[in-house]
Amino acid sequence: MHGRSVLVRGGIAVASAAVAMTMAAPAALADDGAARGRVIGDAGTEGFSVNFEGGKHFVTKLFGLKLSDGSKLKMYCVQVEVGMRTDQDMIERPWNKYPDAASPFNKNNEKINWVLHHGYPVVSVKSLEGALGKKDVKLTDGLSVEEAVTATQAAVWHFSDGKDLDRKKPLPYEGAEESADVLAAYDYLTGKDNVGIGEQPKPTLDIGPAKGEGAPGTRIGPYSVATNGDITDLTSKLPEGVKITDADGKALKAADIKDGTKVYVDVPKDAKDGNGSFSLKVSGHLDTGRLFVGENYAKVPAQSLIVAESEKTSVTANATANWKQGAPATTPAVPTTPGGAESGGGNDLANTGASAALPLTIGGVLLGAGVLMVLLVRRRRSEA
Structure with missing residues (x-):
């Protein structure tokens, strides 16, 4: 030195x-x-x-x-x-x-x-x-x-x-x-x-997509989290009853969110049209071991330095959600039920356990039987 x-x-x-x-x-x-x-x-x-x-x-x-x-x-x-x-x-x-x-x-x-x-x-x-x-x-x-x-x-x-x-x-x-x-x-x-x-890499954080839309009664998302650090903070600005959850409707805390986690904004069915946002923060250091070299080293050599300790730095990422009655989802919204479980398929038809293809099958059988009866009658008439 x-x-x-x-x-x-x-x-x-x-x-x-x-x-x-x-x-x-x-x-x-x-x-x-x-x-x-x-x-x-x-x-x-x-x-x-x-x-x-x-x-x-x-x-x-x-x-x-x-x-x-x-x-x-x-x-x-x-x-x-x-x-x-x-x-x-x-x-x-x-x-x-x-x-x-x-x-x-x-x-x-x-x-x-x-x-x-x-x-x-x-x-x-x-x-x-x-x-x-x-x-x-x-x-x-x-x-x-x-x-x-x-x-x-x-x-x-x-x-x-x-x-x-x-x-x-x-x-x-x-x-x-x-x-x-x-x-x-x-x-x-x-x-x-x-x-x-x-x-060591610098701390990084990304939430994608940054915007999501859907209708009340759905979980808007998923918002995919990508980070190389530990999530230290989760904050949200959401109306009462709207919450941050996983795909099954379980409320999430900062400690639950890691690289690859899918996050949803769970909007109750009776919620008024509205919007909200949430933020994640990952904290770290400008890592110990980082190298700093003089800008003009080739002309005027300056002693290179290496980080022994740094102040903490943090990276924050935000995402928003909008919901409106009858609005199509711009992200794959998951329908919800009062119990928090996902519904079957997102359509409005009641599902009682019978296959929706069954009426078509029966109709096809009846139609086939009718054609057969016509052919038999015509054959008998020609034989007479």
């Missing part, structure tokens, strides 16, 4: 970020619709400086990135020897668009994602202590935030840049206790438990 300027502390040179302080306002979106934002120069949580094998020293920090929509992300860096910049936008890119084709990031990105999902701040300091305790790892006096940040960032660099902590003195300016704790958390995050986590 820090290869441009040199910070001198205690007589030892420590590589640090070259941070350009020109703070222009973030643009809206990249041309391809990708998220974009700017590093917040004076924000973030600092960890300790670390020693790597070979003698290089680097400063660890959990950075802040402000997106153009105002939301804020917490970021670690994944290019330890490229300088960070605050004077250009960072653009979200898929893992396979990492700007250095020769970097270990390309083969280790799932390992990095595992570190992020099991390290700080996704996992709290207390929870990380608990995970280490289950592995019988002894800490000197628990973990501090600084130790957790340091261990997580160092573990990311292990996979993204092939950097290994100097095990004899991992922290150049801290004591033996801090060094031991950081090394313990680092070993856990880079060890055999790390089986990798693939790139």
Whole structure:
């Protein structure tokens, strides 16, 4: 993360970020619709400086990135020897668009994602202590935030840049206790438990069709739900007696609705002509593990960043229903009965159990018998 300027502390040179302080306002979106934002120069949580094998020293920090929509992300860096910049936008890119084709990031990105999902701040300091305790790892006096940040960032660099902590003195300016704790958390995050986590999709939600029509006494629908997340909220604006149900008339809650669920608007038979709507919401994060690359990287390389934690984001989808006496359904409306069960076929003829084809069959038999009688009479007359 820090290869441009040199910070001198205690007589030892420590590589640090070259941070350009020109703070222009973030643009809206990249041309391809990708998220974009700017590093917040004076924000973030600092960890300790670390020693790597070979003698290089680097400063660890959990950075802040402000997106153009105002939301804020917490970021670690994944290019330890490229300088960070605050004077250009960072653009979200898929893992396979990492700007250095020769970097270990390309083969280790799932390992990095595992570190992020099991390290700080996704996992709290207390929870990380608990995970280490289950592995019988002894800490000197628990973990501090600084130790957790340091261990997580160092573990990311292990996979993204092939950097290994100097095990004899991992922290150049801290004591033996801090060094031991950081090394313990680092070993856990880079060890055999790390089986990798693939790139996660953004939360998506769709309701189709967006509009439905029918008549009172029917369940208007189905509205098909398509999502890759968990539905966290179902709200409706419907007259009294009209409700959101499944195909059998059972009322639905948010927890009942998943990807592929068919939703209906159940309208009582005595309902007046009217309309209503319902909304679904799926919540998630701009997922931990998302990669952000400098917009002008080809001309002015900027340290690439990866999301360590994000504010929650949500996606909402809406659908409407209209009902009117005698109106044809624009979606396949399901007729209802007072008990909520579906009726037989949607026609107005009473069904008593006899086949509707039976009268035609009897008529055909009688007609055939009449023709036969005429032929017999004619034959007898000719014989006479």
